[in-house]
Amino acid sequence: MTPPGLVISAPSSGAGKTTVTLGLLRALAEQGVAVQPFKTGPDYIDPAFHRVAAGRPSFNLDSWAMDEALLHGIVTEATGADMALAEGAMGLFDGAAEAGACGIGAAADIARLMGWPVVLVVDVSGQSQSAAAAVSGFRSTIGEDLFAGVILNRVASLRHERFVADAMRAAGIAVLGALPRRDDLSLPSRHLGLVQAVEHPDLDATLTKLAAFVAENVDLPALRRIARAGSCADTAPVLAPPGQRIALAEDAAFSFTYPHLLESWRRAGAEIMPFSPLADEAPALDADIVWLSGGYPELHGGRLAAAETFLNGLRHHAESRPVHGECGGYMVLGEALIDKDGQAHRMAGLLGLVTSYAQRRLHLGYRHARLIAPAAGFAEGTVLRGHEFHYSTVVAQPDAPLAHITDAEGATVAEMGSYRGLVSGSYFHLIAPERGP
Structure with missing residues (x-):
């Protein structure tokens, strides 16, 4: 069996997945939960932030470059965790034009292969009830069995939150959290993505603030209940070393x-x-x-x-x-x-x-x-x-x-x-x- 886990994804890049994931990792760790981070797709920078937030190494899971045995090998070797949290790259279904080893590199591939439900981070700035219609499309495409709910991000006001949340619930979509807009908690970036974790000034203090923000506005006990284990396929080692x-x-x-x-x-x-x-x-x-x-x-x-x-x-x-x-x-x-x-x-x-x-x-x-x-x-x-x-x-x-x-x-x-x-x-x-x- 894979450890119980969740995939944190979004409709598109820029919705706030990394910020939410880091806040969740640190908040859960502060509550004594041993949470194992992963990152879907090819990305060096986010896993380094995951490691600082969770206190555990984060590993990439890539369905285009890795076959199923290798993916399950990486997950099963990251043992001793209470749950897994995998941050998706880009949008939930985004990846290569052609399939690779066992998928296109999309976060949805990892959810299906590992049996981990998807929590969608939705940037609701500039919309209200319409967000529920878009999320309904994501839910029907991934399948209701693998769709856990949404975390609303960049909410403008309590009134805005009520409009969006009511529309979500009317569509049968669970709202697991609502994060007010907070520009002061953004992370600096450069041409290849975020500034590296090793270069970030006072990263630990920033993560502590993120954790408090997420813990206040997201239902962490509900996320732990929703996390689900999947069946584990045959596993394989990754790569022989190039030297001793x-x-x-x-x-x-x-x-x-x-x-x-x-x-x-x-x-x-x-x-x-x-x-x-x-x-x-x-x-x-x-x-x-x-x-x-x-x-x-x-x-x-x-x-x-x-x-x-x-x-x-x-x-x-x-x-x-x-x-x-x-x-x-x-x-x-x-x-x-x-x-x-x-x-x-x-x-x-x-x-x-x-x-x-x-x-x-x-x-x-x-x-x-x-x-x-x-x-x-x-x-x-x-x-x-x-x-x-x-x-x-x-x-x-x-x-x-x-x-x-x-x-x-x-x-x-x-x-x-x-x-x-x-x-x-x-x-x-x-x-x-x-x-x-």
């Missing part, structure tokens, strides 16, 4: 590594050795592989260029052992990184890559990669599932391509990554290897 000792870049510039991958490496007996390039730390001398995570190196180009201990340690490691970079980590392996002001910063020079953040263009979506060369602990020909999300562009890339990469609809993606000797990288963020039938 993994030097992992980890700081404000390098923080985008999926928690389920790190947990699977640890469970397989690997030792993860974090180091901070921004603090000018070199990777451990006895590491089998250096893994440069994605993140925000474009915000720290000058500091990284001046981090000689880090850069020299990276170059020394690459003489005899593998180095792999994902997205931002890939950019740092190149010759130069051009920031938003057009200033070029010299990077490690282990690849001929030159990238520019001054020439901004959004690259976003699921990716399917078949390796042309060995990389990151995988053999040539291995098929991987992941995603891409960045604004930087490639100015120069003279090295051999690393992978043949397509999007979720099968169209070839131009940026194929690159490798030189034992050094490899790409904009591709790994989620899971593709398993055969």
Whole structure:
């Protein structure tokens, strides 16, 4: 059985799901409930906030990139919780155009696969009774058995709340809470989403305020009663580690590594050795592989260029052992990184890559990669599932391509990554290897 759980979703992005989820996680934790957070779809930033709010690691559940056995494996390995709370990405049914491993990456997929009912966070600003008609459509599409009710958000007044709530109840929709508009509780954001949890000033105090706000305006006992366990399918491990000792870049510039991958490496007996390039730390001398995570190196180009201990340690490691970079980590392996002001910063020079953040263009979506060369602990020909999300562009890339990469609809993606000797990288963020039938 899966633990009793709920999916917190919404009709669309921007409805306040993350704020509500964080408030729920902290409020339940303060009441002594061991609540296990999850995030549906590809997202690095929200799970870091979940971890601070709940005091437990948060894991991604992605039906496009992960098969059903892997999804259930991640859920069952996150043991010891009284309930699970999964925050959805985008709208309840939003995902890829084509199905992947066992779905399109939508929050609705996770609700169906895990048997967790959906609580819809509805931004009712600018409407009143009409909100019930829209929610009725979501309820009929997901099915009444999987629809638990709504939390109204950004309510303008008690009169406004009464109009909306009466219409919801007349339509047979349970109202589990109503949150007045509170602009002072919003979280700061930047181009890839929220500012990272590690950078947020006084995050704990903000979460405490959110918890009090949610506890005052949401029926927490009702949410616990509604949470439901589902049947558990066969489970599978996530991913073998790329080495026994993994030097992992980890700081404000390098923080985008999926928690389920790190947990699977640890469970397989690997030792993860974090180091901070921004603090000018070199990777451990006895590491089998250096893994440069994605993140925000474009915000720290000058500091990284001046981090000689880090850069020299990276170059020394690459003489005899593998180095792999994902997205931002890939950019740092190149010759130069051009920031938003057009200033070029010299990077490690282990690849001929030159990238520019001054020439901004959004690259976003699921990716399917078949390796042309060995990389990151995988053999040539291995098929991987992941995603891409960045604004930087490639100015120069003279090295051999690393992978043949397509999007979720099968169209070839131009940026194929690159490798030189034992050094490899790409904009591709790994989620899971593709398993055969």
